[in-house]
Amino acid sequence: MSLQLFLLLAAGLFAIGLYGALSQQSIVMIMMGLELMLNGVIGAAAAFWHYVAPAAGDGQVLVVVAVVAMAVEMAAGFAVATAIFRARDVDMTDMAADLKR
């Protein structure tokens, strides 16, 4: 097993998540795309720790940061989805395009 294979998997997960975040209309599905992108980051950080610098704990800290980013994204995303759904019955991004003008 090599670092490149793990990074390739991480890049694949990141690209799939990017596709979802860009193509989905539902706010919850966009969050799923973002989660998949962060999933790739977690895999890449763990592979870096294992294959490049296992003597230092910094790679592991990077995994912790990605996991926290995931939790923050979930909480903030659902709070925003709840707020905008309560105010205007909006559950899709195309319905909340006021700032586009």
Added chain:
Amino acid sequence: MTAVVFWVLAPLAAASGFMVFRFASMARVTIALLVSFLATGGLLIVLGLGYLGVVVILMMVMEMIIMAVFMIAYMMNPAGLISMTMDHNKRGALAISVTSFLLLGAGIFAVPWPRRAGARPADPTFQLGKALMTTQMLTMITLAFVLFATMVAAVVLATGRGRYDRFGDDLKRRPAAGPVRGGVGR
């Protein structure tokens, strides 16, 4: 052993991640995402990060349960029984996604990665705890404040606006009448 586990879990993680955007039913979408996370957690364990792998697995199981509830609450077609499109600009998104994958892949194989420096510690969990409590203390404090701010912001955003927003804790006052009187003969 590592190779066998990798070749089982890595395609599983990628394939189930892909299926998240193919399934129509929200229950299946959530389970597909969960499988992808479980596979990544398994890979973390294989890489020697037992603690973080288990953290990812446990956190994702809980997160996907919450996600399923929200999906059913907010999606226009939770069960996926009515076939409908839920995406926009599919072709553009696919182009951007494939391009980014190719660029990342080219980078992965073009960059001369450094050789492994140092040996693995006897206990990676101890190493993580020590890093968070010594050299990475600032990171840990920042993460803690970010999490706290997120909790406050999430509660503020998700709470409905009631009369307490207008009158504070003055419970004796009645809610204000609307600016335009409704009903017949206004």
